[in-house]
Amino acid sequence: DTAVSQTPKYLVTQMGNDKSIKCEQNLGHDTMYWYKQDSKKFLKIMFSYNNKELIINETVPNRFSPKSPDKAHLNLHINSLELGDSAVYFCASSQVLTPPNEQFFGPGTRLTVL
Amino acid sequence: GEDVEQSLFLSVREGDSSVINCTYTDSSSTYLYWYKQEPGAGLQLLTYIFSNMDMKQDQRLTVLLNKKDKHLSLRIADTQTGDSAIYFCAETDSWGKFQFGAGTQVVVTP
Numbered sequence: 001d002t003a004v005s006q007t008p009k010y011l012v013t014q015m016g017n018d019k020s021i022k023c024e025q026n027l028g029h030d031t032m033y034w035y036k037q038d039s040k041k042f043l044k045i046m047f048s049y050n051n052k053e054l055i056i057n058e059t060v061p062n063r064f065s066p067k068s069p070d071k072a073h074l075n076l077h078i079n080s081l082e083l084g085d086s087a088v089y090f091c092a093s094s095q096v097l098t099p100p101n102e103q104f105f106g107p108g109t110r111l112t113v114l
Numbered sequence: 115g116e117d118v119e120q121s122l123f124l125s126v127r128e129g130d131s132s133v134i135n136c137t138y139t140d141s142s143s144t145y146l147y148w149y150k151q152e153p154g155a156g157l158q159l160l161t162y163i164f165s166n167m168d169m170k171q172d173q174r175l176t177v178l179l180n181k182k183d184k185h186l187s188l189r190i191a192d193t194q195t196g197d198s199a200i201y202f203c204a205e206t207d208s209w210g211k212f213q214f215g216a217g218t219q220v221v222v223t224p
Contacts, residue, residue, distance in 0.1 A: 098210045101206065105157045
């Protein structure tokens with residue numbers, strides 16, 4: 001199946017821990033993104049990468065560190081997790097960076113910090 | 115604050131038309147989009163419109179854009195129970211940066 005996949009789908013962890021979420025796309029796209037969706041469903045861009053280069057970093061705390069080992073992968077590592085990090089994190093990809101850059105979304109990772 | 119605003123909830127009877135409204139503030143928006151999110155899933159693109167157009171029709175979907183008022187709407191004809199979802203309005207600037215609205219929860223009742 002051609003798609004954007006994320007692992008894990010659910011992540012429950014204690015405050016202060018470090019965790020990673022992985023994202024892979026096999027669509028051959030150049031651009032990948034991370035979004036955070038809060039409990040009110042508001043979706044906010046966190047990062048975007050184009051050809052492994054960071055393009056957008058939207059005032060995200062530096063506890064969040066994206067890593068793109070190749071064009072098909074964009075992983076998100078979070079240090080020292082806080083209660084406010086609880087949300088659904090979506091990875092997405094688009095063929096190119098410039099519009100109309102239709103974004104294909106992964107299924108989401110629901111992170112719960114206790 | 116948000117640059118893209120939508121009403122939060124819409125209830126519609128099966129078979130009726132749904133109209134979801136959105137306003138945005140960025141006058142440099144190049145494209146405007148409608149995405150659909152079903153429970154437990156990621157967002158799926160429904161349709162998009164170039165900012166120089168005022169209407170686009172795609173089967174049961176009609177998008178209207180009033181660029182002067184920065185108002186975008188999505189009309190779904192003959193709404194079905196499978197249309198129950200959250201609908202997100204979004205816009206991109208010329209750099210491709212997306213700004214999403216908070217989503218409109220559409221509930222279709224029999």
